[in-house]
Amino acid sequence: RTAAPRGSWSSESSGSSGPGEPRYRVVLLGDPGVGKTSLVNLFAGVQERDPLEQHREAVYERTLCVDGEETTLLVMDTWEPEQPPGIPRCQRGRGEESWCRSQCLQVGNAYVIVYSITDRSSFESASELRIQLRRARQAEDIPIILVGNKTDLVRCREVSVEEGRACAVVFDCKFIETSAALQHNVAELFEGVVRQIRLRQGGKES
Numbered sequence: 001r002t003a004a005p006r007g008s009w010s011s012e013s014s015g016s017s018g019p020g021e022p023r024y025r026v027v028l029l030g031d032p033g034v035g036k037t038s039l040v041n042l043f044a045g046v047q048e049r050d051p052l053e054q055h056r057e058a059v060y061e062r063t064l065c066v067d068g069e070e071t072t073l074l075v076m077d078t079w080e081p082e083q084p085p086g087i088p089r090c091q092r093g094r095g096e097e098s099w100c101r102s103q104c105l106q107v108g109n110a111y112v113i114v115y116s117i118t119d120r121s122s123f124e125s126a127s128e129l130r131i132q133l134r135r136a137r138q139a140e141d142i143p144i145i146l147v148g149n150k151t152d153l154v155r156c157r158e159v160s161v162e163e164g165r166a167c168a169v170v171f172d173c174k175f176i177e178t179s180a181a182l183q184h185n186v187a188e189l190f191e192g193v194v195r196q197i198r199l200r201q202g203g204k205e206s
């Protein structure tokens with residue numbers, strides 16, 4: 001099944017099901033350049049990005065069959081990290097940017113926090129994001145998957161698998177390493193998201 005790009009999250013007001021299969025919003029978080037768009041494009045079945053259409057406001061919808069049951073994920077690649085003062089970004093004002101960030105932290109039914117195994121600072125940002133998320137959604141038990149991407153770049157590795165795994169234990173989330181370039185573990189990542197959501201729904205699904 002091919003995925004459809006969606007206009008914005010505002011049209012999707014609640015996490016789960018209407019009639020038919022359950023649907024959930026999954027938000028990708030992480031530093032620029034870690035591979036979020038590449039991962040979501042693989043999820044969505046997009047072969048190559050049209051260079052004229054490099055919009056960041058992408059929400060992709062796809063129904064996955066996991067363990068014999070269908071679940072629809074709306075995957076949002078909309079995260080824009082905070083910039084140090086003085087660096088201009090797109091056409092947005094700072095107020096709108098921080099509104100977008102707080103929306104991202106509020107609307108997800110599950111989160112995928114991505115770092116690059118070749119970039120230690122992105123790993124540190126991932127920890128920071130986990131803390132922000134915990135602060136924003138204190139009482140909730142939201143599924144979070146920590147993803148170390150770019151495993152194909154073996155010689156440039158700065159973050160070991162063990163460090164990634166240990167971080168996930170500390171932050172009480174799942175962990176997987178992927179390579180968007182080799183399409184390794186990407187399907188497993190999104191299937192894992194579905195399983196984590198189902199675990200927490202615990203029989204609430206119809």
Ligand code: GDP
Pocket residue numbers: 030031032033034035036037038039149150151152153178179180181182
């Ligand atoms: P985003 O800013 O987090 O959305 O990152 P992008 O998906 O735009 O990727 C940033 C750059 O990293 C692009 O040049 C991608 O082709 C590259 N990239 C993404 N994932 C991988 C990967 O698994 N391996 C390698 N070698 N490059 C990757």
